[in-house]
Amino acid sequence: MSSAIIKAEEASVMEKSSPRLSISYKGLTWLTAAIILFLSASLLIDKLYQPSDFQIKRLALTGDKLHVKHAQIREAIVSNLGGNYFSADVEAIVEVMQQFPWVDEVSVRRQWPDTLMLHVTEHKPMARWGQNLWLTTKGELVELPIKKAKLLPNLSGSKEQLDLIYGQYKAWAPAFAQQGLRLTSVDLSQQHLWTLNVDVIGQGQQSSDAFEMVLLERNSSAQLKQFLTIVRQNLIDHPGLIERVDLRYSSGFSIKWRSQNAHASNSD
Numbered sequence: 653m654s655s656a657i658i659k660a661e662e663a664s665v666m667e668k669s670s671p672r673l674s675i676s677y678k679g680l681t682w683l684t685a686a687i688i689l690f691l692s693a694s695l696l697i698d699k700l701y702q703p704s705d706f707q708i709k710r711l712a713l714t715g716d717k718l719h720v721k722h723a724q725i726r727e728a729i730v731s732n733l734g735g736n737y738f739s740a741d742v743e744a745i746v747e748v749m750q751q752f753p754w755v756d757e758v759s760v761r762r763q764w765p766d767t768l769m770l771h772v773t774e775h776k777p778m779a780r781w782g783q784n785l786w787l788t789t790k791g792e793l794v795e796l797p798i799k800k801a802k803l804l805p806n807l808s809g810s811k812e813q814l815d816l817i818y819g820q821y822k823a824w825a826p827a828f829a830q831q832g833l834r835l836t837s838v839d840l841s842q843q844h845l846w847t848l849n850v851d852v853i854g855q856g857q858q859s860s861d862a863f864e865m866v867l868l869e870r871n872s873s874a875q876l877k878q879f880l881t882i883v884r885q886n887l888i889d890h891p892g893l894i895e896r897v898d899l900r901y902s903s904g905f906s907i908k909w910r911s912q913n914a915h916a917s918n919s920d
Contacts, residue, residue, distance in 0.1 A: 679792075702885040707736050709766040716774035725770065737762060745770075753796055756788070779818060780806045806849075809840035815867060816840070824876060829853070831883050835863070844869035845900075861892050867899035875899040884889060 711729060713722050732748045734741055742760045749758040749772065757773040775794055777786040780801065785793045787807065793814070797856075809817050817840050825835045828850060837849040848865040867875045879899055896908040 701714075707766065708733065708740060708768055710768070712763070712767055712769045713772065714769070715772040719774055720752055720772055724752070725749070727767070729770075737764075737766060740768065743754070755793075756790070777801070777804060779804055781814070781820070782808050791815075795870070805835060805841070806837035808837075810842065813840055820846075820872070823873070824848075827876065827880055831880055833883075840869065846872055863894040863896060865899060866896045872899075875905070879905055 662702075709724075711726050713725060728748050728751075729745055733742060733746065740762075745768070747759050749755050749770070754774045754801050755772060756775045759771045761769045763769050765814060775786070775792075775796060776789040777796060777798065778789055779787040781787045781793055784795055786796045786798065787793060793811070798807045805821055807821060816854045817838055821835065821838045824838075828835045832853050834851045834853050835848060836851050839847045841847070846865075846869060848867075848891055850863055850865060852861040865879075876899070893905055893910050896904055898908075899905045
C-alpha cells in the first residue's frame with residue numbers, strides 16, 4: 653500500500669515539473685533565434701555599409717543653376733563623399749555645398765539605387781551694399797563674386813539702417829522712373845543726409861547723363877516730390893545738363909549745371 657502511494661506521488665511531481673522544463677526549452681529556443689537574427693542583421697548592415705558596394709554613381713542637380721556649375725559640384729561632392737548609398741554623410745555634403753559663395757540653401761536626398769538628389773537655391777542679389785557686399789532678396793548681406801551689375805542699385809550707410817535705406821530706394825525708384833530717370837545709388841550718412849545718384853533711362857551709363865542729389869533725411873519724400881514735379885514741367889527735356897541738385901532748402905532747391913554756372917530754382 654505504501655509503495656503505491658510513493659509511486660503516485662512521484663508521478664505527480666513529474667507532472668508538475670514538466671511545464672517548467674517546457675518553458676525553459678522555449679526560452680532557450682527564442683534566445684538562440686534572437687542571436688541568429690542579430691548576427692544576420694549585423695552581417696547585412698556591414699554589407700550595406702561597405703564603401704565598395706552600393707556605390708553612388710549619379711548626382712542629380714535641381715534648382716538654380718546660373719552660377720553653380722554641375723561639374724564643380726560633382727568634383728566637390730566626390731572628393732568628400734566618404735561612403736556609399738547608405739553611409740554617405742548627407743550633412744557633410746550640405747556643408748561642402750555651402751562653401752560655394754552663390755549657394756544659399758541646399759537639400760540632399762537619396763534615390764534608389766545609386767543616385768544623390770541635390771536641390772540648390774542660390775542667393776538672389778537685389779542691391780550692392782557698400783564695396784564688397786550684396787543685399788539679397790532674403791534681406792541678408794553676403795559676399796558674391798559679381799564684377800558688374802548695371803541694373804542693381806548701390807546702397808550704403810550704417811548696417812543698422814539697412815531696412816530704412818532699402819525701403820526708401822523702393823519707394824523712390826518708381827517716382828524717378830515715371831520721369832524717365834533711374835535711381836542708381838542711395839547713401840544715408842551719419843549726419844542724416846541722403847545722397848542719390850540718378851541716370852537718364854535709355855542713355856546708358858555715361859557719366860554725362862548722371863547727376864547727384866542731396867537732401868535731408870527729415871521730410872525727404874516731400875522734397876523729392878517737389879523736385880520731380882519741377883522736372884516734369886521744366887527739366888525733363890534736358891536732364892543731362894544737371895550736375896547736382898541740392899534739396900536741403902526749406903522753400904525750394906538749387907541746381908548746379910554742367911556749364912559750371914550755378915542757378916537757383918524755387919518751387920513757389
